[in-house]
Amino acid sequence: xxxxxxLSGEGGQGLILAGVILAEAVGIYDGKxxxxxxxxxxxxxxxxxxxxxxxSDEEIDYPKATRVDLLLSLTQESCNExxxxxxxxxxxxxxxxxxxxxxxxxxxxxxxPMIQIAREEIxxxxxxxxxxxxxITEISGIVTREAIKKAVLARVPKGTEALNTRALExxxxxxxxxxVPKV
Amino acid sequence: xxxxxxLSGEGGQGLILAGVILAEAVGIYDGKxxxxxxxxxxxxxxxxxxxxxxxSDEEIDYPKATRVDLLLSLTQESCNExxxxxxxxxxxxxxxxxxxxxxxxxxxxxxxPMIQIAREEIxxxxxxxxxxxxxITEISGIVTREAIKKAVLARVPKGTEALNTRALExxxxxxxxxxVPKV
Numbered sequence: 612x613x614x615x616x617x618l619s620g621e622g623g624q625g626l627i628l629a630g631v632i633l634a635e636a637v638g639i640y641d642g643k644x645x646x647x648x649x650x651x652x653x654x655x656x657x658x659x660x661x662x663x664x665x666x667s668d669e670e671i672d673y674p675k676a677t678r679v680d681l682l683l684s685l686t687q688e689s690c691n692e693x694x695x696x697x698x699x700x701x702x703x704x705x706x707x708x709x710x711x712x713x714x715x716x717x718x719x720x721x722x723x724p725m726i727q728i729a730r731e732e733i734x735x736x737x738x739x740x741x742x743x744x745x746x747i748t749e750i751s752g753i754v755t756r757e758a759i760k761k762a763v764l765a766r767v768p769k770g771t772e773a774l775n776t777r778a779l780e781x782x783x784x785x786x787x788x789x790x791v792p793k794v
Numbered sequence: 795x796x797x798x799x800x801l802s803g804e805g806g807q808g809l810i811l812a813g814v815i816l817a818e819a820v821g822i823y824d825g826k827x828x829x830x831x832x833x834x835x836x837x838x839x840x841x842x843x844x845x846x847x848x849x850s851d852e853e854i855d856y857p858k859a860t861r862v863d864l865l866l867s868l869t870q871e872s873c874n875e876x877x878x879x880x881x882x883x884x885x886x887x888x889x890x891x892x893x894x895x896x897x898x899x900x901x902x903x904x905x906x907p908m909i910q911i912a913r914e915e916i917x918x919x920x921x922x923x924x925x926x927x928x929x930i931t932e933i934s935g936i937v938t939r940e941a942i943k944k945a946v947l948a949r950v951p952k953g954t955e956a957l958n959t960r961a962l963e964x965x966x967x968x969x970x971x972x973x974v975p976k977v
Contacts (some may be wrong), residue, residue: 631810631832638834648831648857649814651821674831674858768951 614666614753615676618743619693620685620706621658625740630662632744632762633754637666640758646674659689666753681751683743684710685726702750704743704789721750721789728781738778741767745782750790756783797849797936798859801926802876803868804841808923813845815927815945816937820849823941829857842872849936864934866926867893868909885933887926887972904933904972911964921961924950928965933973939966 616633618626627649634647644667649660663676681702684690687710690703694714697703705713707722723746729739741763748759760779767775799816801809810832817830827850832843846859864885867873870893873886877897880886888896890905906929912922924946931942943962950958 627814634832634834642836644833644835646831646833646858648829649817650827650829650854650857651817652827652853653825670835671833672858673856674833675829675855 612666612668613671614681614751615679616664616666616681616683616747616751616753617676617679617693617696618662618664618683618747619689620660620683621689622660624660624685625737626660626662626683626685628766629740629744630664632766633664633747633759635765636754636758636762637664640761641754643667644669644671646671648674659686659692661689661693681747681753683747685739685743686710687712690714704746704750706739721746721786723785723789725782725785728785729778732781733774733778735774735778738775741775741778742782742785745779745784746786746789747782749783749786795849795851796854797864797934798862799847799849799864799866799930799934799936800859800862800876800879801845801847801866801930802872803843803866804872805843807843807868808920809843809845809866809868811949812923812927813847815949816847816930816942818948819937819941819945820847823944824937826850827852827854829854831857842869842875844872844876864930864936866930868922868926869893870895873897887929887933889922904929904969906968906972908965908968911968912961915964916957916961918957918961921958924958924961925965925968928962928967929969929972930965932966932969 630647634645638645646665649662678698679696682697683704685706690710701718703718704721707724725742726739729742730736813830817828821828829848832845861881862879865880866887868889873893884901887904890907908925909922912925913919
């Protein structure tokens with residue numbers, strides 16, 4: 612078993628922190644092998660941001676995503692750029708507001724208004740990354756709700772625990788809603 | 795050219811953030827290819843923490859450290875565990891207080907009281923990771939002082955810029971002192 616998740620968007624959206632939290636949830640609290648990474652190079656100019664989490668039952672020899680199981684994109688530009696490595700039948704989770712145009716391909720698409728939920732329901736756009744973690748938890752099935760909650764609480768700034776818990780739970784709810792087949 | 799840095803210690807010492815800052819300094823501000831990663835697995839229980847930064851002139855195909863150029867260790871346990879991958883002639887940068895016992899091997903050893911500097915000179919032990927970044931900048935020569943300063947300021951919480959700048963500069967000074975051959 613190998614599972615590759617790629618979290619993409621732009622700088623300032625907290626995607627490295629989201630990747631670290633997801634990795635710690637799976638690695639420390641769920642006890643699997645995980646590598647979390649980000650790369651920078653000439654292509655990292657221009658504000659795109661990408662964070663990867665690779666989960667495996669065995670030791671991870673090659674910690675770079677090559678056949679992505681789940682791609683999160685919070686911006687259209689990052690979606691366009693990184694969708695190429697999403698595997699057939701993989702999960703594409705996009706922000707419903709900021710990724711209006713879904714690239715063609717045979718994957719399952721989930722359009723979730725994560726940034727709007729953070730801004731309007733929770734009252735802080737900055738927790739959109741935590742809302743996204745809730746959504747990913749539900750859609751991926753790769754981490755338990757219990758583990759992700761512990762990992763979030765261990766990483767967020769003191770005094771923001773309640774806010775981030777609400778963001779995570781709003782993400783769980785939005786993820787479950789997105790998984791209900793549309794009639 | 796490939797350069798591998800491994801930052802080790804225990805959870806809560808801010809070594810993932812230090813790795814991210816070093817990677818962003820080199821990748822975004824100095825314009826090289828960089829991958830930053832951390833792994834979790836059965837061995838990650840027990841509080842050890844390790845963050846890796848790999849820098850290259852070319853695209854990084856294998857983003858896992860195998861022949862480490864510089865190992866930072868803020869605890870004795872992490873030093874004992876991770877020194878095995880330090881290459882011959884590599885740089886071992888240890889906290890002078892918390893790593894009293896230097897493992898045998900043919901590498902250059904720098905004993906710097908980073909945690910003590912953070913606690914006593916800066917007044918906040920929590921900035922020991924930023925002091926360490928200053929020390930690493932001087933000893934490694936792999937990143938410019940200008941780039942690491944920009945990267946630190948882009949990542950630390952608002953309102954702590956002056957504190958972290960002082961910590962970084964104290965690290966520069968301590969790194970230079972550690973490089974002066976002892977008579």
